[in-house]
Amino acid sequence: MDNKKLTNFTLVDVIEAKIHFIKTNTIFDEKDFKDNDEGELLAYNELLSDAKEMNKNEFLSKYLKIVNRLYKQLENEEFKDKKQIDKMSGYNNAIVSVLKCINPIYEYDLND
Structure with a gap:
């Protein structure tokens, strides 16, 4: 970033x-967060495209x-596979982290 x-x-x-950060992160063991990171990257790329x-x-x-x-879906346990749960959790958390930049209430109240 300039x-x-x-x-x-x-x-x-x-x-x-x-x-x-996700692509260059050396703080966490990559294999421990592989599925979560995959979900986050998927969300961030979609968010980036839409933000533009x-x-x-x-x-x-x-x-x-x-x-x-x-x-x-997560609350109703619709995702059964741990990898899918981790991926969808990462996807969800990435979206919330960006929404919080717009308005911090979105960390707690996600009703539109």
Whole structure:
């Protein structure tokens, strides 16, 4: 990331930083978080694409629906395989981490 003024720092920059961290992270053992990281990268790439194309309301509407659906699926134990659970948890957590940048309430209240 370049040294831009913070007034020019965008949600796209935040998402790109998150992708970069996952790809270059040496803090955690990669194999322990492989499925989680796969889910996070999938979400961040989708979020990045949409952040470049959508307006705020479209973006929030889409991702709040996804997170609410995933929450219900995880709570109802619709995912049986541990790898799938880890991947979907990573996917969900990545979306929430970006939504929190828009409004911190989305960490707690995901109703649109």
